Amino acid sequence: MKLTSKGRYAVMALVDLAKFNDINPVSLRDISLRQGISLDYLEQIFSKLRKKAIVQSVRGNQGGYVLNKKANEIKLTNIFDAVDEKVKTVQCKKESKKGCNGKLTKCLTHNLWDELENHINDFFEKKSLEDLIKDNIERRI
Amino acid sequence: MKLTSKGRYAVMALVDLAKFNDINPVSLRDISLRQGISLDYLEQIFSKLRKKAIVQSVRGNQGGYVLNKKANEIKLTNIFDAVDEKVKTVQCKKESKKGCNGKLTKCLTHNLWDELENHINDFFEKKSLEDLIKDNIERRI
DNA sequence: TAGATACTTGACTATTTTAGTCAGGTTTAT
DNA sequence: ATAAACCTGACTAAAATAGTCAAGTATCTA
Ligand code: FES
Ligand code: FES
Numbered sequence: 021m022k023l024t025s026k027g028r029y030a031v032m033a034l035v036d037l038a039k040f041n042d043i044n045p046v047s048l049r050d051i052s053l054r055q056g057i058s059l060d061y062l063e064q065i066f067s068k069l070r071k072k073a074i075v076q077s078v079r080g081n082q083g084g085y086v087l088n089k090k091a092n093e094i095k096l097t098n099i100f101d102a103v104d105e106k107v108k109t110v111q112c113k114k115e116s117k118k119g120c121n122g123k124l125t126k127c128l129t130h131n132l133w134d135e136l137e138n139h140i141n142d143f144f145e146k147k148s149l150e151d152l153i154k155d156n157i158e159r160r161i
Numbered sequence: 162m163k164l165t166s167k168g169r170y171a172v173m174a175l176v177d178l179a180k181f182n183d184i185n186p187v188s189l190r191d192i193s194l195r196q197g198i199s200l201d202y203l204e205q206i207f208s209k210l211r212k213k214a215i216v217q218s219v220r221g222n223q224g225g226y227v228l229n230k231k232a233n234e235i236k237l238t239n240i241f242d243a244v245d246e247k248v249k250t251v252q253c254k255k256e257s258k259k260g261c262n263g264k265l266t267k268c269l270t271h272n273l274w275d276e277l278e279n280h281i282n283d284f285f286e287k288k289s290l291e292d293l294i295k296d297n298i299e300r301r302i
Numbered sequence: 303t304a305g306a307t308a309c310t311t312g313a314c315t316a317t318t319t320t321a322g323t324c325a326g327g328t329t330t331a332t
Numbered sequence: 333a334t335a336a337a338c339c340t341g342a343c344t345a346a347a348a349t350a351g352t353c354a355a356g357t358a359t360c361t362a
Contacts, residue, residue: 021164021281022249023274025350028261035269047308055269056262061351067310080359081307108163120169121197128176128196128297132288133164139284140162143277156269166321188337202322208339221330222336 027105029057030065034099035152037075038091045084065103072102092150100144107140109133168246170198171206175240176293178216179232186225206244213243233291241285248281250274 032055037046048066052059066085069075074094075085087094100106110133111120119126174192181187189207193200207226210216215235216226228235241247251274252261260267 032270129173143280224337
């Protein structure tokens, strides 16, 4: 099980943005330089974040992006959802009544993976951008 | 983030094996048929489980595999470890003092992913094969 | 109003990982 | 002897990932 760069970058970029949010729109170029993320890749990511109303764009010279909600209202769940980073532990289709083995009953481990999925999603539900920023200031990394 | 088939199958096969463990060695062919997993793939998986002493093999006609420990002593962690299904949330090398951005400090989100990794591993630490079997009997799926 | 900055979009691609398959063994009960 | 079942390593097709690239459009500032 691993986290993809897309999800990792999305959160990283938003933390960066949130730190500078009060003053001016933050340009992707700046985030790219500070965090070492490809500019083109960031553009893909922010396009998705914008469509899900997590950020707002300001076009033109001196433009950039601004948070569209308060930092404590943006949960990791929202971010991951926006960039299609989903937690997927079961093999079978959620809706289908068939198991992953093609049989009509769920497989021996289906419930386990379901529990795991909930366990992970709980973590994402609880963490907000604000938490991350606080954490960064406290630890001074 | 998703769970791979290898990890899923490893656990599924072991639950199946554990259910029949008292009587005779269980052949991979039977597990393959019951759980709908490719026999060749199962062989790869069990080879690893054997090397980590989670199962024992019985060669020859009427042979198969047997659990090498009690079901309550086999945690998910052990299984995942054996088949190299690892949880990897950080990008940077664990040992290296460099961050994922190549800089000397850890990135803004490093601590977050570390927490996440622990959160997930906790789940795997707590669940044993025995828990899974009980769960199956209770729910009768 | 020209030019620079920065957002916007969509298509394309190299690399890596996954999820197996395949072929050829060896061991042992009957 | 022979069949069942373990054992091993190499190979591969398909999918996912992590980007790159190209061609825009909008807006501020000089
Ligand atoms: S994971 Fe849902 S049936 Fe196997
Ligand atoms: S994940 Fe460890 S430094 Fe970024």
